[in-house]
Amino acid sequence: MRLLDATQALGRALMLPIAVLPVAGLLLRLGQPDLLDIAPIAAAGDAIFSNLGLLFAIGVAVGLARESHGAAGLAGVVAFVVATKGAEVLIAVPPDVTAKAGAAAADLASSAYKARQLAKLSVPIGIVSGILAGALYNRYHDLRLPPYLAFFAGRRFVPIAAGAAGLVLAFAFGLGWPYAEHGMDAVSRGVIGSGELGLFAYGVLNRALIVTGLHHILNNVAWFLVGDFNGVTGDLKRFFAGDPTAGAFMSGFFPVMMFGLPAACLAMYHTARPERKRAVGGLLLSLGLTSFLTGVTEPIEFTFMFLAPALYALHAILTGAAMVTMDLLGSRLGFGFSAGLFDYALNFGKATRPLLLLPVGLAYAGLYYGLFRYCILRFDLRTPGREREAAAPVAQSTPSEGAPEAYIAALGGAANLESVDACTTRLRLVLRERSRMDTEALRRLGASGTVNIGERGVQVVVGPVADQLAGDIRARLSGGSKPLDRAGWIAALGGPANVARVEPAPGRVLFTVKDAARIDAQRLADLGARAVGTPSATSVHVLHADAEALAAALAAPG
Numbered sequence: 001m002r003l004l005d006a007t008q009a010l011g012r013a014l015m016l017p018i019a020v021l022p023v024a025g026l027l028l029r030l031g032q033p034d035l036l037d038i039a040p041i042a043a044a045g046d047a048i049f050s051n052l053g054l055l056f057a058i059g060v061a062v063g064l065a066r067e068s069h070g071a072a073g074l075a076g077v078v079a080f081v082v083a084t085k086g087a088e089v090l091i092a093v094p095p096d097v098t099a100k101a102g103a104a105a106a107d108l109a110s111s112a113y114k115a116r117q118l119a120k121l122s123v124p125i126g127i128v129s130g131i132l133a134g135a136l137y138n139r140y141h142d143l144r145l146p147p148y149l150a151f152f153a154g155r156r157f158v159p160i161a162a163g164a165a166g167l168v169l170a171f172a173f174g175l176g177w178p179y180a181e182h183g184m185d186a187v188s189r190g191v192i193g194s195g196e197l198g199l200f201a202y203g204v205l206n207r208a209l210i211v212t213g214l215h216h217i218l219n220n221v222a223w224f225l226v227g228d229f230n231g232v233t234g235d236l237k238r239f240f241a242g243d244p245t246a247g248a249f250m251s252g253f254f255p256v257m258m259f260g261l262p263a264a265c266l267a268m269y270h271t272a273r274p275e276r277k278r279a280v281g282g283l284l285l286s287l288g289l290t291s292f293l294t295g296v297t298e299p300i301e302f303t304f305m306f307l308a309p310a311l312y313a314l315h316a317i318l319t320g321a322a323m324v325t326m327d328l329l330g331s332r333l334g335f336g337f338s339a340g341l342f343d344y345a346l347n348f349g350k351a352t353r354p355l356l357l358l359p360v361g362l363a364y365a366g367l368y369y370g371l372f373r374y375c376i377l378r379f380d381l382r383t384p385g386r387e388r389e390a391a392a393p394v395a396q397s398t399p400s401e402g403a404p405e406a407y408i409a410a411l412g413g414a415a416n417l418e419s420v421d422a423c424t425t426r427l428r429l430v431l432r433e434r435s436r437m438d439t440e441a442l443r444r445l446g447a448s449g450t451v452n453i454g455e456r457g458v459q460v461v462v463g464p465v466a467d468q469l470a471g472d473i474r475a476r477l478s479g480g481s482k483p484l485d486r487a488g489w490i491a492a493l494g495g496p497a498n499v500a501r502v503e504p505a506p507g508r509v510l511f512t513v514k515d516a517a518r519i520d521a522q523r524l525a526d527l528g529a530r531a532v533g534t535p536s537a538t539s540v541h542v543l544h545a546d547a548e549a550l551a552a553a554l555a556a557p558g
Contacts, residue, residue, distance in 0.1 A: 192226065207316035333351045410437070
């Protein structure tokens, strides 16, 4: 279970750097000769692709760190820079590389060779650097040292430790480069050599793993590691670098996301009860358009994933079949974000045989519509509009004014929320008591479904508004929507006579008290504390979303 929790956290963290890819693809394409033909714009987009390893080091570190603190991102940069530059010195250059260049250009040839080899491992080194930096931050961000070393304590110690970890990575990648290169080549040859079977398995697993969110890890292997084109690795990166063979791990998503799932929404609308069609029509239209235009499909998939698991298994198989179909037809499509109309139109000029998507897509629309309509009616599935009593969820393009408070209440109250994060379409939460969550209330608020992860984790599918909604919830938890109850905090801390000192720290407030036994931890949790720790009889640590503001309010004369 701990392994599952760890991979869940990594999958969430990977979404932060991946979110940069749409702007990279947009800039790179707009600058091309067949569009605006503005070289600086194309160079700006290429700069993002060329530094993906660094972006992953920062993004993964921040995504894994408590409170998503920026100090972890700095540590990720330190680890990545130390690892890559150290490995560059240690990589052995084959004698024939410098021999062919001649004595005058030997140094240039050697540097170029090392740069090409490191580029292949840029993303893996970045991910490993980010994981180490995030773990180091969580372990040492509140480290205390003797007074003569106090300047280097706490979060300042994290980049120092990350530098040491980066040095270990430098030796590992530098001296072990031949093995790492052979391993990557073997993986690439194995995946590409598996042909249609490998593509089919990738498509099926990609959809099957959505329920856990682990498909992000699978995508990173396919999109950033597989294959090699002039030193550029990964299906997505090679597509934008101009590799005519790239796109096999992206093309098959277009028929499903642009045509298949919107047709499934139409089938669910046509099979809804007559008195409910008007109520669910707006919801299904919104979900279908979101999938068609942007390629965001999870809100649709969660409407039938648990109601009809056999139908969802068929959906996964059809996705694998779409991968194979587009590959056999020689159609190569790519995207910077997902397989929607926006990416299809933007990257039309770089695609190979892109018009083949239209007949394949129409065939998939008919297939999905027919299968969904038949299964819903034949097995009386409770898809939107066919529920016996409860109303269908209301689609939201932006969180309403009262949505954060309503979600907090449905999740068991502020005291029940230990961690609030988000990925593309889901709230990713850690609850103190999952039994206090009201799934029916969440569904009425617009959630498409919930997934329990580990002992206390839960994911709530809310659509593309997930990140904004998570931010609003965190703001409410930190007291952003109402004045701080200073008197309540002081009372929960045992009264003014019990509080000797208040000191802010990253993500927490440190209290020196006369008697820690007088602290009311439950009352503090109700007031917005994420967690309360008592390291000693006179010391209390309170985790809070806005620790500095809380410390300032409680330390002020009152």
